[in-house]
Amino acid sequence: MNGFQIVVLPIITILFIERVVALLRGRGLRRSALFWAAIWLAAGVAIAWPGLTSSIARMSGVNRGADLVFYFAILFMFAGFFMSYLRMRRLESEITQLVRHIALTNPQRPGGSVSGVKDDHA
Amino acid sequence: MTDSEQQAAGTNATTSGVFLPDDVCRRVFVIIPAFNEASRVSDVVGNVVQAYENVIVIDDGSRDETASAAAKAGATVLRHVINRGQGAALQTGIDYALRCGAEFVVTFDSDGQHRVEDIAALVHPIAQGDWEISLGSRFLGDVEDLPNSRRAVLKGGVLFTRLVSRVKITDAHNGLRAFSHKAASKIRITLDRMAHASELIDQIRDSQLPFGEVPVRIRYTDYSIEKGQSSLSAIRILFHYLLKRLTG
Numbered sequence: 001m002n003g004f005q006i007v008v009l010p011i012i013t014i015l016f017i018e019r020v021v022a023l024l025r026g027r028g029l030r031r032s033a034l035f036w037a038a039i040w041l042a043a044g045v046a047i048a049w050p051g052l053t054s055s056i057a058r059m060s061g062v063n064r065g066a067d068l069v070f071y072f073a074i075l076f077m078f079a080g081f082f083m084s085y086l087r088m089r090r091l092e093s094e095i096t097q098l099v100r101h102i103a104l105t106n107p108q109r110p111g112g113s114v115s116g117v118k119d120d121h122a
Numbered sequence: 123m124t125d126s127e128q129q130a131a132g133t134n135a136t137t138s139g140v141f142l143p144d145d146v147c148r149r150v151f152v153i154i155p156a157f158n159e160a161s162r163v164s165d166v167v168g169n170v171v172q173a174y175e176n177v178i179v180i181d182d183g184s185r186d187e188t189a190s191a192a193a194k195a196g197a198t199v200l201r202h203v204i205n206r207g208q209g210a211a212l213q214t215g216i217d218y219a220l221r222c223g224a225e226f227v228v229t230f231d232s233d234g235q236h237r238v239e240d241i242a243a244l245v246h247p248i249a250q251g252d253w254e255i256s257l258g259s260r261f262l263g264d265v266e267d268l269p270n271s272r273r274a275v276l277k278g279g280v281l282f283t284r285l286v287s288r289v290k291i292t293d294a295h296n297g298l299r300a301f302s303h304k305a306a307s308k309i310r311i312t313l314d315r316m317a318h319a320s321e322l323i324d325q326i327r328d329s330q331l332p333f334g335e336v337p338v339r340i341r342y343t344d345y346s347i348e349k350g351q352s353s354l355s356a357i358r359i360l361f362h363y364l365l366k367r368l369t370g
Binding site: 085086089092093095096099100102103104106107108109110 | 171177180189193196197198199200201202203204206210213214217218221312314365369
């Protein structure tokens, strides 16, 4: 086992266990916990047995194990962006509903003064 | 109503000579989303309230005196405490109008591009029971001082709508529209910002409610061009719309 493996593998193992425990205890989103548990498991296996990625790469026609890891990293990065985008859109929608609720419960009738709602742009 | 009475009433006549009876006008709710429009909203509201008593301005987190100017001019004002975009403001206005028992809901821009006279032409086919939704079309009607770049983007939007949404219309992004109570109840705008216009077309198609286009006149000014979306922002709008279609 080289120095890199000695330093990184325990960290990845802890991260993996933390996600598995979260999954078993039902904390947070089940899908997100599964996603990250799979990522840490794959990373751990690739680091512990570097030859394995090369074998898979040769079988899949990519040739180099490092290239295979790189391609998967790009794929996971895009998947991460996409999941973040969905989460952000859900949050945006909730903010809009809150803002709408405040607006609908405080209509200002014609001619009446508009009471000072705090200006968030100030 | 005689011609002179109609002229005195002033504003709900169209160039095609459509007039709405007073009892219909009282059931029309005009929704005007506004963001930093203090310099224009007063004139716009002032013109609309001469013909329609139910005018709702949604102040979408403006930093200026838009809300007080609209209220003084005779509108009911709903305030978004932070800016959420035109789509969100329209949905807030629709929700409020429906709560107030609106039978006809009209969306109208706050920058002075639209004519009050065109509202009657939009509401008329709905009041007659022919359609549930009327969409204003500047390309069937008249458009003044439209820059060529904006014309190209708008025409591109029409082509895109025909190809992707499969709805045959001549003007896909006109803010002047009218809905019956039934149609307004079925519409649910979820795209807060400018991509809502394309989302609306999809929802109109999916609702299977009868709709049609009405010729309207749009007048572009330096102010409205400056306030409006840049031609490049069409790419951002397209991106948001396509992602929404992709993710549901």
